[in-house]
Amino acid sequence: MSTLPRVLVVDDRPNMLRLVQKILRADAHVLTANDGAAAINLLEREAVAVVLCDLEMREVGGLAVLEACKRTQPGAVFVLMTAYATVATAIQAMRMGAYDYLSKPFDPEDLRAVILRALGRAASHTAAAEAETDTLLPGVYGRAPVMAELAQLVGRVAPSDATALVLGETGTGKERIARALHALSARSERRFVAVNCAAIPSELLESELFGHVRGAFSGATRDRPGLFEDADGGSVFLDEIGDMQASLQAKLTRVLEQRCIRRLGETRERDIDVRLIAATHRDIERMVAGGTFREDLWYRLNVAVLRLAPLRERGGxxxxxxxxxLAEEADKRAEVPRGFSPAALDLLRAYPWPGNVRQLKAAVERAAILATGAVIDVDDLPPELRSHPVFDPDLGEDAVLSTLTWQQTTDRARDHIAPRYLQAVLTAAQGNVAAAATRAGIERESFYRLLRKYGVRAEDFR
Structure with a gap:
């Protein structure tokens, strides 16, 4: 079963169809149509990622195919090619939704580069369409119940001005939650200022937050407002607040109580209007008990506590x-794999991800750079993942399954049964995608996405 993305090539010259098939044979599964009517008929039945279509053909031309493609498969990326290139037709094609325009005769590598860019764009469209239904908060994506519960809590807290504290392991995405709080608040049109308390030396952090006046210390040659003043009307995000020095904790407590700040070297206080959002990976309650974090500041922060689950507890x-x-990588450059092999997905799901989402992102970026095939395979993943056992024949499958969460196990089962289900539905529908989608109880475009995801070809069942 081919896992290559599918490209439909439409031209009324057989030698052109053969040439494009030869150019793209390592990059795509190429379908062909020798006229516009045949192409439109195929688009109504088969899911494709990219359409490469000649503009001038007998009876049904390329613009008619473009119009039909946008109607039947809006997620497909359309590229026109023609020996009759004119500015007028190019503009018309772009207005109708064409992605690019290729003039004949063309260099084979130029055509391949255009198609690879189009395939990257198609992968981004697919990911965006899937992510649209999985967007829990602005910039936050997930399906896990713990994330849905967190999103509901953020939605309730965001409209208020309550101080919020985001707790979670390093790399779980605490700043994304903070930004979502700001985006959903009445302060969204004003600044969101983020400060990493662990990254700034303690002797400089106070000046950074509260500002200073000229002569307050050596090197202070002019008055400078701090970040609290810069964020007036907006939100200040103090990341890793657990690393803040005790003396500065006391001053921050006063800021939260009085809603005013005092620049270094200045006697008068300045009113501020900001919402404070803090975050840390540390156990603040234990630090309070041990005397390393001020109890009065903890009480000020403990108004709306949002706990972000580690990735290993977020299943699918x-x-x-x-x-x-991976789709984000495809947006950056052309030659990027279009998916993951089943074995690679098994490994991604089974790995415990101690570095959480940040580690996953780095692993995918690395694999996208190193992979030479159409999909990312196990050998493309970082060594620390490859050394993690997914299935060891000497231990037996039950021993490996016992190391997985319920969500990881059901995800693995879904990927095992999904291709067989799609094949069964297509067989019953005699390869008719519209009828198969109806049997499956989903929209045709969603069914097309499933076919692309699991590498199932509808034409194999007619």
């Missing part, structure tokens, strides 16, 4: 995020 979010990160 691993695959969702991995596909999204």
């Amino acid at each position: 979010d691993v695959e969702l995020l991995a596909r999204r990160f």
Whole structure:
């Protein structure tokens, strides 16, 4: 079963169809149509990622095929080619939704580069369409119940001005939650200012937050407002607040109580209007008990506590995020794999991800750069993932399954049964995609996405 993306080539010259098939044979599964009517008929039955179509053909031309493609498969990326290139037809094609325009005769490598870019765009469209239904908060994606519960809580907290504290392991996406709080608040049109308390030396952090006046310390040659003043009317995000020095914790407590700040070297106080959002990967309650974090500041922060689950507890979010990160790589450059092999997905799901989402993103970026095939395989993933056992014949499958969460196990089962289900439905529908989608109880475009995802070809069942 081919896992290559599918490209439909439409031209009324057989030698051109053979040439394009030869150029793209390593990059795509190429379908062909020798006239516009045949292409439109095929588009109504088969899911494709890219259409490469001649403009001038007998009876039904390329613009008619473009119009039909946008109607039947709006997610497909359309590229026109013609020996009759004119500005007028190019503009018309772009207005109708064409992605690019290729003039004959063309260099084979130029055509391949255009198609690879189009395939990258198609992968991005697919990921975006899938992510649209998995968007829990602005910039936050997931399917796991723990994330849905967190999103509901963020939705309730965001409209208020309550101080919020985001807790979670390093790399889980605490800043994304903070940005979502800001985006959903009445302050969204004003600034969101983020500060990493662990990254700035403690002697400089106070000046960074509260500002200073000229002569306050050596090197202070002019008055300078701090980030609290810069964010007036907006939100200040203090990341890794657990690393803040005790003396500065006391001053921050006063800011939260009085809603005013005092620049270094200045006697008067300045009113501020900001919402504070803090975050840390540390156990603040234990730090309070141990005397390393001020109890009064903890009480000020403990108004709206949002706990972000580690990635290992988020089940199917691993695959969702991995596909999204791969689509982001496709947006940056042309030659990027269009998916993951089943074995690679098994490994991604089984790995415990101690570095959480940040580690997953880095792993996908690395694999996208190193992979030489059409999909990312196990050998393309980082060594720390490859050394993690997914299935060891000497241990037996039950021993490996016992290391997985319920969500990881059901995800693995879904990927095993999904291709067989799609094949069965297509067989019953005699290869008719519209009828198969109706049997499956989903929209035709969603059915097309499933076919692309699992590498199932409808024409094999007619």
